[in-house]
Amino acid sequence: MFKRSIKQKIISYFFKGEVILLIGARQVGKTSLIESIIHSQKIQDESLLLNCDYIEDRELLNQEKIESLKTIIGNKKYIFIDEGQKVKNIGNTLKMLVDLYKTTKQIVVTGSSSVHILHQTSEPLTGRKNVIHLYPLSIQEITQTNGKLEYMRKFEEFLLFGSYPKILNQNSQNDKIRQLKELVSSNLYRDILEFQLIRNPSVLTKLLKALSLQIGSEVSFHELGNTLGINTRTVEKYVDLLEKSYIIFRLPPYFTNKRKELSKMNKIYFYDLGIRNALINNFNILGNRTDTGALFENYIISERLKHRAYNDIYADQYFWRDYNQNEIDLIEEYNGMLHTFEIKLKKKNVKIPHSFSEVYTSEYKVINKENILDFFITDESTIKNPPLNECPHSLHQ
Known part of the structure; x- marks a missing residue:
């Protein structure tokens, strides 16, 4: 089993009078993390675990x-509610419980879509919740379990099959592909469909496939709408839902000089490349692909997002491009500084664009396969950025 970076952080938040909301995509490992906490803390006898994928457990909480809720909980000290977004009026239920028990009991709720659970809990749990995000396995989590040499030996597989825990635990590439296709066909946006947030599921699938072919490029919602036969507003709505289901995320452009800096459109990346490759049914080795550079770019940007989130580094992230096609792949802005990254799979001598450096002061680094671990293997004691209350993977939009 992989050791999750945020496990100890979750435990450190226990009994502070707040509901802990653990949010992440389906199959990302939320239930396994909860079970690991229960066993490692030896609190099996003190814990109540409700799985709201089951109607019986949902009905227990629809009180x-x-x-009635006090009777259900009894003398249990820890209440774990899995897939809490499926409970009607979950926000009001949690508010009653946290107001009643305060610091005497700990409530942990997992959710696979922020579309429902964060909206439902926003007002009722104001000042009463701590939101933590869980992502597919990070480079640091993988190397802590398997070691750096094994990670580098299997490096190409992460660009092809992603890093969902269940996928990494498969023994063969055929099994990985089969599991990814099953995940894409049955679970990927189940919550969106269950809550009837879209009218045409087939359009959602077509949109995802179109976005899969545009990673690393700027995305025009107008052009996507024309291609799919839907209006721009519908494209924006669907992209927003896919973001809130932790399938994709946007990378906005960085600009202050609107006359010289061209791009105003976002780029869109996938949290997991295995999902992306399954959508377009392309698991060819890197040497037989035309999108290798885009895959590596997506991989690094998503891994930096995880790295900042797990290490409490609050940053806005962007890309930059000017009219002369000069570009910077990733900009992280935090602590009043710009940290800029060029992302190249193979080691190359790359210099920061002069049109950028003459206007902005930044720390410029190049990430490639040879030095990749330098940017993601972190001793927690060396983290320079103190924890902040804001969401650590916030994107400027």
Whole structure:
């Protein structure tokens, strides 16, 4: 089993009078993390675990009277609610419980879509919740379990099959592909469909495939709408839903000089490349692909997002491009500084664009396969950025 970076952080938040919301895509390992916490802390006898994928458990929590909830919980000290977004009025239920028990009991709720659970809990749990995000396995989590040499030996597989825990635990490439296709066909946006947030599921699939072919490029919602036969507003809505289901994320452009800096459109990347490759049914080795550079760019940018989130580095992230096609792949802005990255699979001598450096002061680094571990293997004691209360993977939009 892989050791998750945020496990100890979750435990450190226990009994602070707040509900802990653990949010992440389906199959990303939320339930396994909860079970690991229960066993490592030896709190099996003190814990109540409710799985809201089951209607029986959902109905237990659909109680409007506090006395009924008290009867269900009894003398249990830890209450774990899995897939809490499926409970009607989950926000009000959690508010009643946290107001009743305060610091005497700990409530942990997992959710696979922020579309529902964060919206439902936003107002009722104001000042009463701690939101933590869980992503597909990070480079640091993989190397802590398998070692750096094994990670580098299998490096290409992460660009092809991604890093969902269940996928990494498969023994053969055929099994990995089969599991990814099953995940894409049955679970990927199940919550969107269950909550009837879209009218045409087939258009959603076509949109995802179109976005899969545009990673590393700027995305025009207008052009996507024309291609799919839907209006721009619908494209924006679907992209927003896919973001809130932790399938894709946007990378906005960085600009202050609107006359010289061209791009105003976002780039869109996938949290997991295995999902992306399954959508377009392309698991060819890197040497037989035309999108290798885009895959590596997506991989690094998503891994930096995880790295900042797990190490409490609050940053906005961007890309930059000017009218002369000079470009910087990734800009992280935090602590009043710009940290710029060029992302190249193979080691190359690359210099920061002069049109950028003459306007902005930044720390410029190049990430390639040879030095990749330098940017993601971190001793927690050396983290320079103190924890902040804001969401650590916030994107400027």
